[in-house]
Amino acid sequence: MATPAVAASPRVTLRQRPAADGRTRTLVTLVLTALLVLLVWEGVKFLGGVPWRPIGAGPGAPVLWNPPFRWAFANDLNLPHVWNILYALGQPFQRNADQSLAEYLVGAAVYTWREAGIGFLVGALLGLVLATIFVHSRLMERAFVPYVIASQTIPIIALAPLIVFALGQGVFSVVIIATYLTFFPVTVAMNRGLRSFDPRSLELMRSYAASRPTIYWKLRLPASLPYLFTALKIAAGASIVGAIIGEDTGGIQAGLGRVITTFNQYYITGPEKLWAAILAAALLGIVFFACIHAVEVFVLRGRSAPSAT
Amino acid sequence: MTDLTQPSADQPVVRLTGIGRVFARRDGSRMTALEAIDLDIRRGEFVSLIGPSGCGKSTLLRIIGDLIKPSSGDVVVNGKPAERARRDRDYGMVFQAPVLFDWRTVEDNVKLPLEIQGVDAAARRATAARMLELVELEDFSRHYPWQLSGGMQQRVAIARALAFEPAILLMDEPFGALDEMTRERMNSEVQRIWDRTKTTIVFVTHSIPEAVFMSSRVVVMSPRPGRIANVIDIDLPRPRDDETRESERYFELVTEVREALRGREAGHDDDDGEGLAAARRLASEGVAG
Numbered sequence: 001m002a003t004p005a006v007a008a009s010p011r012v013t014l015r016q017r018p019a020a021d022g023r024t025r026t027l028v029t030l031v032l033t034a035l036l037v038l039l040v041w042e043g044v045k046f047l048g049g050v051p052w053r054p055i056g057a058g059p060g061a062p063v064l065w066n067p068p069f070r071w072a073f074a075n076d077l078n079l080p081h082v083w084n085i086l087y088a089l090g091q092p093f094q095r096n097a098d099q100s101l102a103e104y105l106v107g108a109a110v111y112t113w114r115e116a117g118i119g120f121l122v123g124a125l126l127g128l129v130l131a132t133i134f135v136h137s138r139l140m141e142r143a144f145v146p147y148v149i150a151s152q153t154i155p156i157i158a159l160a161p162l163i164v165f166a167l168g169q170g171v172f173s174v175v176i177i178a179t180y181l182t183f184f185p186v187t188v189a190m191n192r193g194l195r196s197f198d199p200r201s202l203e204l205m206r207s208y209a210a211s212r213p214t215i216y217w218k219l220r221l222p223a224s225l226p227y228l229f230t231a232l233k234i235a236a237g238a239s240i241v242g243a244i245i246g247e248d249t250g251g252i253q254a255g256l257g258r259v260i261t262t263f264n265q266y267y268i269t270g271p272e273k274l275w276a277a278i279l280a281a282a283l284l285g286i287v288f289f290a291c292i293h294a295v296e297v298f299v300l301r302g303r304s305a306p307s308a309t
Numbered sequence: 310m311t312d313l314t315q316p317s318a319d320q321p322v323v324r325l326t327g328i329g330r331v332f333a334r335r336d337g338s339r340m341t342a343l344e345a346i347d348l349d350i351r352r353g354e355f356v357s358l359i360g361p362s363g364c365g366k367s368t369l370l371r372i373i374g375d376l377i378k379p380s381s382g383d384v385v386v387n388g389k390p391a392e393r394a395r396r397d398r399d400y401g402m403v404f405q406a407p408v409l410f411d412w413r414t415v416e417d418n419v420k421l422p423l424e425i426q427g428v429d430a431a432a433r434r435a436t437a438a439r440m441l442e443l444v445e446l447e448d449f450s451r452h453y454p455w456q457l458s459g460g461m462q463q464r465v466a467i468a469r470a471l472a473f474e475p476a477i478l479l480m481d482e483p484f485g486a487l488d489e490m491t492r493e494r495m496n497s498e499v500q501r502i503w504d505r506t507k508t509t510i511v512f513v514t515h516s517i518p519e520a521v522f523m524s525s526r527v528v529v530m531s532p533r534p535g536r537i538a539n540v541i542d543i544d545l546p547r548p549r550d551d552e553t554r555e556s557e558r559y560f561e562l563v564t565e566v567r568e569a570l571r572g573r574e575a576g577h578d579d580d581d582g583e584g585l586a587a588a589r590r591l592a593s594e595g596v597a598g
Contacts, residue, residue: 200408203376208425209396218421222412302453303412 038082045081049074055087080272085279088272101273105259105280112255113284115171116243119178120235126179127186127231134187135194135220136212145191152184156242160249174246174255181242182235186228193227194220226303229296236288244281256281320388322477322509323350323373328382330368330535341534342368346382348528348537350511352476355503357512357520357527359566365535366513367481373511374402374479387476398426400477401470405485407462409454409469416441416450419469426473440468443502460491464498471506478510484519493554496522500549517570521562522549529569539569 045052048071051063073079093104130148134141160177167173197219205215247257256277263274328346331339343365350356358366371377372384375391386394394400401422409418419437428436441447444464454462463483470478480499484492496519503510503523514520520527524543531538543562545553553559 198406198408200404200406201410203404204402204408205425206376207374207395207400207402208422209398210425214425218424219410222410225412300412302414304453304455 041079041082044071044074045079047071047074049079050076052081055081055083077268077271080275085272085275088270089276093273101276105256105277108254108256108259108277109280109284112240112243112247112257112281113288115174115247115252115255116178116239116288119175119180119242120182120232120239122175123179123182123235123239124186124232126183127235128190128228130183130187131190131194132216134191141191148184148187151180156181156245160245164246164250169251171250171252173250174243174252177246177250178239178242181238185231185234185238189227189231190224193224196227197223225299229292229300232292233289233296236292237285240281240285240288256284321349322352322354322387323348323511324383324385325349325369325373326383326385328369328372328379328384330365330372330377331380343372343379344534344536346535346537350509352509353507354526355510355512355524357514357524358530359514359517359520359527360530360535360538360570361515361532363535364530364532366530368535369530370479370481370511370513373477374400376402398422398473399475400479401473401475403463403466403470403478403480403483405482407454407459407466409462409465411454413453414450415446415452415454415457415465418454418465419472421469422472428473436472437468440472441465443471443505444468444498460487460495463487463495467499467502471502471508474506474508476509478508480510480512482513482515485514492516492519497550499523504548517563517566518554521545521559521566522554527566529566538572541565541569 045067046065047067048069049067050070051067052065053059053061053063076084089102089105090100093099093101097104099107130144134145156177159180160173163176163180164173167176201219201223202215205219210218243255244257244260246252247255248261252258260274260277260281263270263277267274325346325348328343329341330343331341334340346369358369360366368377372379373386373391375384375386375395384391387397387399389397389399409415410421413421416437419440420433423433423436438447438450441450444467446461446464446468449457449461454465457465466483470480484495487495499510500523502508512520512523521543522545527541527543528537529539529541530536541562545556545558545562
């Protein structure tokens with residue numbers, strides 16, 4: 001072929017990447033990753049699972065596909081088909097129930113989120129207060145930081161029953177457990193964040209004869225917000241885990257903790273349900289995280305150049 | 310107790326008497342940063358402090374601004390002790406880096422000292438607008454610091470320092486991090502601002518052309534320990550512009566400052582003056598015998 005028309009147009013162009021492009025890319029990546037996971041999941045079952053039957057069918061139903069190998073971990077009990085899990089979401093969550101599994105899980109998730117949310121807010125506030133004290137008093141910092149760290153090395157599985165025993169069964173204990181797990185990342189991050197400004201800013205504030213509270217509200221706190229949000233994103237997941245563990249120990253009927261325990265107990269009769277519950281818990285974590293991220297983007301707007309992607 | 314809130318016309322705005330500053334080193338030994346500094350700065354003057362590294366010029370500036378306390382001597386600013394002048398916010402300060410708050414817009418950065426002072430919102434807005442117009446950045450009031458170049462950020466810092474119309478402006482090598490062309494432009498800007506506001510300015514620099522171009526007086530300092538070696542009057546006509554930079558007198562003054570800086574350094578290699586005394590003795594013996 002003769003000289004292509006392409007030679008006329010410049011090869012090198014300045015490409016602008018608008019912000020929306022970055023968001024689309026993130027979304028596409030997320031979807032592709034999810035599809036990849038599904039592919040691997042079903043791929044494994046395709047090669048080494050039990051015979052494939054139509055959705056929701058019993059053992060007598062016609063076989064659609066017979067995998068060449070048999071791997072124990074890939075059978076329908078350990079690794080239910082993805083479509084069976086989705087199918088189970090539409091079915092009543094237990095015999096004679098009037099709610100579908102999906103509705104039931106959403107209800108449980110919202111309940112758990114409420115407890116986690118309160119624990120999250122209280123824990124964040126506690127973390128902020130502690131960090132503020134530590135930043136203003138070296139003595140307090142040296143005295144209490146070891147205890148703060150030690151508090152997190154005690155496994156929550158051991159601590160939760162103690163808390164429930166001391167405070168009684170119920171939502172309060174659950175909130176305390178969620179608080180317990182969230183205050184630590186916030187304390188550590190803010191202890192750093194409240195000191196994270198250019199030291200010359202402090203000289204500047206002194207030249208204005210600014211008082212300590214003024215320095216706190218106008219310099220330390222705004223400077224620390226990026227650190228705060230990093231900690232809050234960690235704390236979000238931690239508070240949900242805390243709430244779920246707390247519910248279990250605290251005898252709460254309505255939350256995800258109970259749901260997961262029950263489905264675990266009756267796993268053999270309905271493995272899809274446990275997987276669905278796990279999915280619900282994961283989605284709850286993602287949604288909580290996304291909410292905090294949205295707040296972060298708003299609060300931190302304008303501060304620095306947008307990142308390259 | 311009677312005190313002067315405003316010095317009279319013939320009273321200096323800054324009076325330093327016998328200022329000394331000693332720092333204790335980690336190993337316990339003492340380092341004399343400043344010794345026996347006496348200096349008077351009159352209202353409306355533009356005084357530069359120039360000297361090699363370690364001569365204590367930044368320390369001296371901070372002593373004037375009450376950010377460091379002197380080990381000995383007296384600082385009187387605007388008729389008051391330095392600490393009260395700082396609490397009364399009699400001066401503004403500009404550092405080598407702009408030190409802007411990156412979570413605030415340009416306008417909000419300029420408003421910062423006014424907020425701390427308790428000025429009401431309408432007055433803050435008006436003053437910030439006026440200051441930004443003074444440094445010719447009024448179109449950038451809603452921008453954030455990261456969107457501005459180094460020179461522009463420094464201009465915002467200057468606008469901020471002038472926001473509460475201080476009696477004195479202290480500047481510590483504010484243009485040290487800028488390139489030469491931007492620096493010359495900023496020097497002209499500061500000239501223009503000084504002309505309009507008639508603020509007293511104390512300017513620390515290690516650039517001889519900069520000091521000569523802008524000042525009414527250049528204070529040459531020598532190091533180890535920091536002392537005032539010489540004070541040179543700059544009699545260049547005002548307003549000063551690019552023509553000034555090319556004038557005969559400008560080069561003469563630059564040379565004079567350079568000699569003062571160099572001459573003093575040579576003298577100081579000879580700490581106890583023995584060499585000089587010996588030379589004198591030899592010379593007089595020679596003359597006598």
